[in-house]
Amino acid sequence: MQLDDLYRRVIMDHYKNPRNRGRFEDDEAVTVDLNNPTCGDRISLQLKTKNNIVEDAKFSGEGCSISMSSASMMTEAVKGKSLEQALDLAGRFSKLMQGEEVDFDDYEDIEALSGVNKFPARIKCATLAWNALRKGIEVEH
DSSP states (O other): OOHHHHHHHHHHHHHHSOTTBSOOSSSOSEEEEEEETTTTEEEEEEEEEETTEEEEEEEEEEOOHHHHHHHHHHHHHHTTOBHHHHHHHHHHHHHHHTTOOOOOTTOGGGGGGGGGGGSHHHHHHHHHHHHHHHHHHHHHO
């Protein structure tokens, strides 16, 4: 199996079986709503933090397989991380979208999105959830 095929399968798995999709029932979460007017992707990210740790994360919204898969992967990756570690992951993801080789040994599924950088119009799709994460962490500080 080719690496591109494997990456495609990982992306489609997160798209068809999103992790952490939904909303929290209570009002204790920070909520960030973003959209990408270029392609119509919309995300609502909710973060629950305590003592500078991302205790939980959920997302809802609509969009292409890239944006929704990226949101699924991001919410999985940041749970249990400090806010600083979550921001570091977001920074590494930005570098990945710029074509740099980045190691996500703590959450390899994210590497499946590495091919997106070959399609500049899709980079905004992939980074939408990560931008929401950054904004949510800014609200917490």
